[in-house]
Amino acid sequence: MTRAQKDKLTDILVILVWVLGLIILWEIGASIVAQTKRTPANVLPHLSQIVESVFSDKMVSNKQTAWQIVMSNAGITLWRAGLGFMIGVIVGFILALFMRYFKAVEKTAFPYLMMIQMIPILGMAPIVLAITKDINKSRIMIAAILTFYPVATNTLAGLKSVEKEKLDLMHSLAASNWHIYTKLLLPSCVPYLFTGLKIAAPMAITASILVDTLQGSGGLGTMLSQSLKHAISIYVFWQIVFVSAFIGILSYKLMSVIEKLYSPHEKAKAAKS
Amino acid sequence: MQTAETEINIKGLCVTFPDKDGGEDIHALTDVNLDIKQGEFISLLGPSGCGKTTLLRSIADLQKPSSGIISVKGRTPHEIRLSQKYGIVFQSPVLYDWRTVRRNICMPMEVIGLPKKERTRRVDAMLELVGLTKFGKKYPHQLSGGMQQRVGIARALALDPEILLMDEPFSALDEFTKEKLHMDLLDIWNKTNKTILFVTHNIQESVFLSDRVVVLSPHPGRVSAVVDIDVPRPRDLSSKGTPEFNALVNKVRNSFEGV
Incomplete structure (x- = not known):
């Protein structure tokens, strides 16, 4: 067995231990809850009960099973978060370029960007809704607002981190601004950009779900709060817990995969070590 | 003289x-x-x-x-x-780590807009000159410090x-590589x-x-x-x-x- 294979095996083992450990803890908790509480499913059901609810044909509302409700609303949430994420990425990236190019833009915009970031998302939600006058649009906008900040700051950091010698080299070649950006600045900020994307992607999804718990027309958050209020089966809630965790992790992984596709040199680096 | x-x-x-x-x-x-x-x-x-x-x-x-x-x-x-x-060589090799050795040497020629055929010809000649013909497809971090510096020299010479x-x-660089x-x-x-x-x-x-x-x-x-x-x-x-x-x-x- 080579070193790399050994490392991989260790990684898998670590994950297995974690998953098994969590399942055992969960089941111990569920067993205790089942004996002490009157409605154990509201506090901590057995994992088997949650899995069972996924495959159950029982209609819980509007001629939909629990799993159908979760899936259709996950679609709505993903659509909003995804669209908002993309808008945020584009706006954040362009803003970073402007801040690198015009010092004045950086000085003017940066402090206010930070302030927007400090407003709690639940406080921002009603304001955004009042502006957009549409639940759907407001959710997209919130995802965009949360996305653009990490993207803008990380991209800007990347643009600024370029070594002086590399810029000197471009100057010594009498390179145009276009070439300085396309051949040097933009490629150098790619790893930074992806750091931002990896932070922003799960955040956009979390925010989209969170804001929908306030008030909403569809989306995982709406169903989550209805389920907690017992308007629909509590198992909708438990399924959403797992589905949203899965989507969040998936969005992060997706960014990692795209990053690897865009940076073959990183792959060569990883293969070496 | x-x-x-x-x-x-x-x-x-x-x-x-x-x-x-x-x-x-x-x-x-x-x-x-x-x-x-x-x-x-x-x-x-x-x-x-x-x-x-x-x-x-x-x-x-x-x-x-x-x-x-x-x-x-x-x-x-x-x-x-x-x-x-001017061709410039710096203290550190100043290579673009997202580009292969070939494309690093190619970069100045892209900036001044040489046709692709001419670029390929010159890159081959430069790799030969600095003795790195076999390493054209490698990335900078896969080379030793001395080799990286030679890529830097090749890049500086590429525009003649x-x-x-x-x-x-x-x-x-260490004394042996330096000599x-x-x-x-x-x-x-x-x-x-x-x-x-x-x-x-x-x-x-x-x-x-x-x-x-x-x-x-x-x-x-x-x-x-x-x-x-x-x-x-x-x-x-x-x-x-x-x-x-x-x-x-x-x-x-x-x-x-x-x-």
Whole structure:
């Protein structure tokens, strides 16, 4: 067995231990809850009960099973978060370029960007809704607002981190601004950009779900709060817990995969070590 | 060498930086006068803070002189830079880690817009020249420090510059790699007949490589001596350690002031 294979095996083992450990803890908790509480499913059901609810044909509302409700609303949430994420990425990236190019833009915009970031998302939600006058649009906008900040700051950091010698080299070649950006600045900020994307992607999804718990027309958050209020089966809630965790992790992984596709040199680096 | 034309002419060059803490201005270079002939190998030698890199950057038009005149082939450094006649090699290789060796060497040619066929031809020739033909498809981090620096040299030579400016290019390398690259550089210089300005703080290195050593002293930065190195060429490792070589090393060492 080579070193790399050994490392991989260790990684898998670590994950297995974690998953098994969590399942055992969960089941111990569920067993205790089942004996002490009157409605154990509201506090901590057995994992088997949650899995069972996924495959159950029982209609819980509007001629939909629990799993159908979760899936259709996950679609709505993903659509909003995804669209908002993309808008945020584009706006954040362009803003970073402007801040690198015009010092004045950086000085003017940066402090206010930070302030927007400090407003709690639940406080921002009603304001955004009042502006957009549409639940759907407001959710997209919130995802965009949360996305653009990490993207803008990380991209800007990347643009600024370029070594002086590399810029000197471009100057010594009498390179145009276009070439300085396309051949040097933009490629150098790619790893930074992806750091931002990896932070922003799960955040956009979390925010989209969170804001929908306030008030909403569809989306995982709406169903989550209805389920907690017992308007629909509590198992909708438990399924959403797992589905949203899965989507969040998936969005992060997706960014990692795209990053690897865009940076073959990183792959060569990883293969070496 | 006697008949060669003057390539670079520097008259009364001063470079002053304002002190950031509001104190007295820092005189990086004061009243530098220097003539460099076409095809000469010149070392700019001195301790840190003597302004040797500032002198190189002034010639490269990366640093504006406070006063004085630099003329390169009868034109200003600015014009020469815009006509892409300079090749620069830095202390660190300054390679783009997202580009393969081939595409790193290719980059300057992309900037000036050479056709693809010509770029490929020149990259092949440059890889051959620096002995890295087998490594074209590798990424910089897969190469040793010495190899990376050779890629940097190949990239600087790819545009066929008339003047090669080297800023302590070998100072980060181990002694064995350094000696190998010294021989390689002399070989390349021999083949291409470029004018080379070589910044270093290593006395042996400057004596071994150069036709003339320009000794710079600090506080304020100035030229304190120009020493002719008449060690016969071609030089090899046996040129080091001869009595005349040691005499020149001593002569250079003794011409520093105020260190």
